[in-house]
Amino acid sequence: MKVAILSDEKIMASVAADTVEAVCTANPHAVLGLATGSSPLALYRELIERHRAGRIDFAQSRSFNLDEYVGLPAGHPESYIEFIRRNFTDLVDLPAAEVHVPEGNASDPHAAAAAYDRAIRDADGIDIQVLGIGSDGHIGFNEPGGSLASRTHVGFLTEQTRRDNARFFDGDVEKVPTHCITQGLGTIMESRHAVLLATGENKAEAVHQLVEGGISARWPATVLQSHPDLLVVLDEAAASQLELADFYREVWSEETRTR
Ligand code: GLP
Numbered sequence: 001m002k003v004a005i006l007s008d009e010k011i012m013a014s015v016a017a018d019t020v021e022a023v024c025t026a027n028p029h030a031v032l033g034l035a036t037g038s039s040p041l042a043l044y045r046e047l048i049e050r051h052r053a054g055r056i057d058f059a060q061s062r063s064f065n066l067d068e069y070v071g072l073p074a075g076h077p078e079s080y081i082e083f084i085r086r087n088f089t090d091l092v093d094l095p096a097a098e099v100h101v102p103e104g105n106a107s108d109p110h111a112a113a114a115a116y117d118r119a120i121r122d123a124d125g126i127d128i129q130v131l132g133i134g135s136d137g138h139i140g141f142n143e144p145g146g147s148l149a150s151r152t153h154v155g156f157l158t159e160q161t162r163r164d165n166a167r168f169f170d171g172d173v174e175k176v177p178t179h180c181i182t183q184g185l186g187t188i189m190e191s192r193h194a195v196l197l198a199t200g201e202n203k204a205e206a207v208h209q210l211v212e213g214g215i216s217a218r219w220p221a222t223v224l225q226s227h228p229d230l231l232v233v234l235d236e237a238a239a240s241q242l243e244l245a246d247f248y249r250e251v252w253s254e255e256t257r258t259r
Pocket of ligand 1: 035036037038039040066067131132133134135139140141161165
């Protein structure tokens with residue numbers, strides 16, 4: 001795991017975009033794993049700019065989102081399919097038919113989850129996975145207490161996650177769906193490269209656990225400590241509970257000096 005503690009969102013986006021660009025340049029057929037939420041928005045803006053500048057193209061890529069709410073009507077603006085189209089995939093040259101999101105309004109969500117996991121495997125897995133982190137330590141929608149080896153499945157959202165996400169539903173927690181389909185932790189762990197972004201004080205404890213805690217289902221993101229190639233990109237507030245922050249800064253500055 002590499003940890004980059006950076007001064008502002010623009011620099012964070014640029015560092016994260018460098019990782020995505022490197023993967024896509026090495027492999028124009030790269031399979032992208034995409035996240036929703038506010039954390040990756042600046043990264044998506046940066047990738048769109050680089051695409052427009054001719055530095056990166058997605059014409060031969062495919063994407064698989066991490067998760068989707070269960071039960072939102074098709075076209076709901078807060079569904080994750082609409083989110084990713086609006087904020088990224090419709091704004092680059094990724095073919096619309098190659099943008100995959102779990103089918104949250106399938107008549108059998110469990111079957112849809114299993115089919116989604118198979119589709120990722122059939123695509124030969126995810127080359128670069130973009131991640132955010134929930135304040136309770138979830139990645140995708142893998143809430144505390146689940147299996148660290150889980151595959152794509154139907155999950156139940158914690159009260160805290162529903163409260164955190166109520167801001168997208170007129171501030172009304174009752175409007176936030178209770179269930180989701182999410183890639184499992186085992187699915188996410190098979191990605192070849194991953195970049196996780198976190199900003200703000202309310203992520204500080206989850207980030208501390210992710211980087212420095214013991215691996216446990218209580219903090220699902222801790223499973224990423226065994227990921228073969230993870231870059232964690234943080235602002236100062238999200239890094240504020242890291243015990244070894246100064247050491248990570250030193251390592252990162254050495255890393256960037258020798259690049
Ligand atoms: C949601 C998503 C996650 C995301 C997390 C953090 O619940 N399912 O994939 O990482 O929330 O969201 P944000 O980046 O808005 O803080």
